[in-house]
Amino acid sequence: MKRENISDAVIRRLPRYYxxxxxxxxxxxxxxxxxxxxxxxxxxxxxxxxxxxCFGEFGQQGYGYNVEELRSEIGHILGVDQDHHLIIIGAxxxxxxxxxxxxxxxxxxxxxxxxDLNQNLVGGSIKGVPILDMEELDDYIKTNTVDVVxxxxxxxxxxxxxxxxxxxxxxxxxxxxxxxxxSSDPQVQFENIHFADSLxxxxxxxxxx
Amino acid sequence: MKRENISDAVIRRLPRYYxxxxxxxxxxxxxxxxxxxxxxxxxxxxxxxxxxxCFGEFGQQGYGYNVEELRSEIGHILGVDQDHHLIIIGAxxxxxxxxxxxxxxxxxxxxxxxxDLNQNLVGGSIKGVPILDMEELDDYIKTNTVDVVxxxxxxxxxxxxxxxxxxxxxxxxxxxxxxxxxSSDPQVQFENIHFADSLxxxxxxxxxx
DNA sequence: TAGATTGTTAATCGATTAACAATC
DNA sequence: TAGATTGTTAATCGATTAACAATC
Numbered sequence: 001m002k003r004e005n006i007s008d009a010v011i012r013r014l015p016r017y018y019x020x021x022x023x024x025x026x027x028x029x030x031x032x033x034x035x036x037x038x039x040x041x042x043x044x045x046x047x048x049x050x051x052x053x054c055f056g057e058f059g060q061q062g063y064g065y066n067v068e069e070l071r072s073e074i075g076h077i078l079g080v081d082q083d084h085h086l087i088i089i090g091a092x093x094x095x096x097x098x099x100x101x102x103x104x105x106x107x108x109x110x111x112x113x114x115x116d117l118n119q120n121l122v123g124g125s126i127k128g129v130p131i132l133d134m135e136e137l138d139d140y141i142k143t144n145t146v147d148v149v150x151x152x153x154x155x156x157x158x159x160x161x162x163x164x165x166x167x168x169x170x171x172x173x174x175x176x177x178x179x180x181x182x183s184s185d186p187q188v189q190f191e192n193i194h195f196a197d198s199l200x201x202x203x204x205x206x207x208x209x
Numbered sequence: 210m211k212r213e214n215i216s217d218a219v220i221r222r223l224p225r226y227y228x229x230x231x232x233x234x235x236x237x238x239x240x241x242x243x244x245x246x247x248x249x250x251x252x253x254x255x256x257x258x259x260x261x262x263c264f265g266e267f268g269q270q271g272y273g274y275n276v277e278e279l280r281s282e283i284g285h286i287l288g289v290d291q292d293h294h295l296i297i298i299g300a301x302x303x304x305x306x307x308x309x310x311x312x313x314x315x316x317x318x319x320x321x322x323x324x325d326l327n328q329n330l331v332g333g334s335i336k337g338v339p340i341l342d343m344e345e346l347d348d349y350i351k352t353n354t355v356d357v358v359x360x361x362x363x364x365x366x367x368x369x370x371x372x373x374x375x376x377x378x379x380x381x382x383x384x385x386x387x388x389x390x391x392s393s394d395p396q397v398q399f400e401n402i403h404f405a406d407s408l409x410x411x412x413x414x415x416x417x418x
Numbered sequence: 419t420a421g422a423t424t425g426t427t428a429a430t431c432g433a434t435t436a437a438c439a440a441t442c
Numbered sequence: 443t444a445g446a447t448t449g450t451t452a453a454t455c456g457a458t459t460a461a462c463a464a465t466c
Contacts, residue, residue, distance in 0.1 A: 003417050009433070011413055020386070033447060041389075045447090046435050053449055061448040062442040078409045078418035093309045097302035098404075107408050147415055148408075168285035172415045174408060175268060178228070180250075191411035193402065195307075197224035197358075199316050199383060202286045202400035204220055206356055206381045207288035208212050209396060218457070242423060254423090255459050264424055270424040271466040 003055070010051050014078055016041065021071035033064035060203040070125070085145045086174075089161065090153035091116040091131050094176055098150065099126040109148065113140065141168045148172035155179050212264070219260050223287055225250065226260070230280035242273035289317040294354045295383075298370065299362035300325040300340050303385055307359065308335040318357065322349065350377045357381035364388050 020041055021162075024032060034045040034052075041048075051066075054057055059065045062151055075081060086104065088095045091114040094152050104111050114131045116122060132140065132164045140146075149170050151158060158177040165173075166183050175192045229250055233241060243254040243261075250257075261267055261274075267282050286288060295313065297304045300323040308336045313320050323340045325331060331342045341349065349355075358379050359366060367386040374382075375392050384390055384401045389398075 006417075009435070011410055012406070013408040014413065015403070016389070018409065019389070019406070020424070035447080044435060044449090046437095047433090050434075057449065059448050062440060062446045064447065077413065079412040080409070082412070082416055084412060084415070093302075093306035097306045100302045102404060107405055108412060109408065145304040148411060163464065171418070172411055174411055180225070180228070189300060189411060189414045189418070191407055191414075193404070193407055194224070195402070196316055197221070197228070198400055198402055199318065200227065200289070201220050202357060202381055202383055202398060203288040203291070203293060203317060204223065204286065205398045205400075206293070207291060208215075209380070209398070216457070244423080253459060255461095256457090258423090258425065259458075266425065268424050269466060270464070273423065298426045 006054055010054060013043075013051055014074055018071065018074045018078060018080075019047075021067055021074065024067045025071055029067050031064050032067055032070075034059070037065075078108075080106070082108050084109045084147040086111050086148040086150060087140070087146055087149040088114040088129075088152060088167075089134075089137070090114075090119050090151065091118070091126070092152065093153040095150070096126065098152065099129055112144065112146075115140075138164075138168060141165070141170065145169055148174055150174045150176070151181075152176045215263055219263060221281060222252075222260055226257075227283045227287060227289075230276055230283065232234075233259065233276045234280055238275050239277050241276055241279075243268070246274075287317075289315070291317050293356040295317045295320050295357040295359060296349070296355055297323040297338075297359040297361060298343075299323075299360065300327070300330050301361065304359070304361040305335065307361065308338055321353065321380070322354075324349075347373075347377060350374070350379065355379055357383055359383045359385070360390075361385045405413070 007059065008126065020037065032046040037043075037047040038048050042121050049059075055077050056073070058070050086109045091099070095114055095116075099114065101105065103164060111129050113132050114126065115137050116131055117134045118134075119146065121131045149165055151161065153161060155177045157205055158175070158179045159181060162173060162175075162181045162183070166185065166188055171188050173181060173188070173190045175190055176195075178194050178196045181192070214223050218228050218250055229246065230382070243257040246252075246255040247257050258268075261279075264286050265282070267279050268352075290368065295318045297307065297320065308320065308323065320338050323338055324343050324346050325340055326343045328342075330340045358374055358381065360370065360382060360394055362370060364386045367388045368390060369383070371382060371384075371390045371392070375394065382390060382397070382399045384399055385404075387403050387405045390401070
């Protein structure tokens with residue numbers, strides 16, 4: 001399904017809705033109105049209804065939304081039921097931490113492999129994910145489906161690695177290096193976790209409180 | 210210094226400017242116009258001038274901006290020259306990764322200690338940062354300056370830990386748990402790194418490309 | 419001086435909020 | 443049926459972009 005004209009602001013709220021609805025599910029809440037959902041999330045009821053209406057009609061007048069149903073609709077919109085394939089490049093501290101702690105399965109991603117230069121790691125596995133030699137990367141991508149590459153490598157080699165991967169046809173990057181990656185191909189998607197940018201905004205806010 | 214009415218959008222662009230200017234500095238670029246800076250960053254020249262004008266007049270007509278000077282001004286606005294104090298709660302994989310890889314010093318933060326429950330870690334240190342027993346946390350905060358607490362602990366205990374710390378007077382949180390933390394005190398600042406939300410937006414975009 | 423580029427004011431665009439008819 | 447709450451249209455608000463006088 002291809003949807004046009006959904007603003008980035010809306011897209012960024014979807015995971016929050018999904019998270020809140022998951023929480024409501026686990027609390028056993030069956031139905032909720034845009035008003036009460038908004039109260040819990042600090043969002044106006046208007047915005048919630050406006051957001052949802054971009055994707056369909058999930059509620060019922062006079063009743064509100066069925067929590068479980070709405071959760072599953074939003075999960076579907078986000079693609080959590082799509083079984084995407086992902087590999088991790090760089091099995092250092094951060095790659096390691098993601099492999100150990102991040103619940104990839106709840107987001108519809110399957111981690112197929114990790115790659116590293118360090119020969120002490122190569123051949124081993126973490127949480128069932130094999131660590132392969134960086135040498136095997138090109139071959140791997142040519143012969144396997146890779147929807148997203150996680151970049152947990154040093155800044156210095158980030159753009160060149162991205163270029164190499166884009167060349168090989170990779171279209172999705174979850175970028176943990178504090179580098180602004182770019183591609184001339186608009187089909188290529190980057191999602192950045194810029195730790196430093198994040199901490200600096202906090203620094204600004206505590207300094208200007 | 211207290212600035213009023215600076216929008217979140219502007220604040221979130223500041224670290225990007227700072228990053229780009231640092232890069233320009235290292236390339237030896239001495240001066241730059243809003244136009245060329247905009248070209249490099251994919252931002253309009255208008256927006257750049259508008260953004261900077263929130264904080265002062267850093268340019269010169271007919272010349273543009275002195276890169277080094279502008280960088281230092283923005284760094285100052287962000288507080289990188291302020292030597293903030295920070296502790297890390299949870300020295301597991303993620304806390305570990307931050308201690309090893311994150312260049313706290315370039316952001317004006319000094320990491321004074323890490324805390325963990327795991328007695329195998331307590332007493333040791335990582336990159337010169339001592340790992341203390343969680344038991345000592347309350348005393349530590351009462352007797353030391355703590356501007357920011359990094360939360361790299363399990364989701365399940367996140368809000369209760371935040372409540373405990375807020376009670377003790379902590380006003381800044383760098384939150385790595387995928388939980389929406391909140392406080393009734395508007396002085397308390399949360400900056401969230403929601404990994405799952407981030408990956409889900411990527412999932413959405415590759416599914417709706 | 420002439421050209422370039424700023425800081426700022428005005429215009430435009432887009433996102434959020436309010437209002438309300440439709441209807442469960 | 444009456445009350446509640448949706449989905450949607452209209453109004454408002456805020457952020458981005460354009461324009462331009464000031465001036466280096």
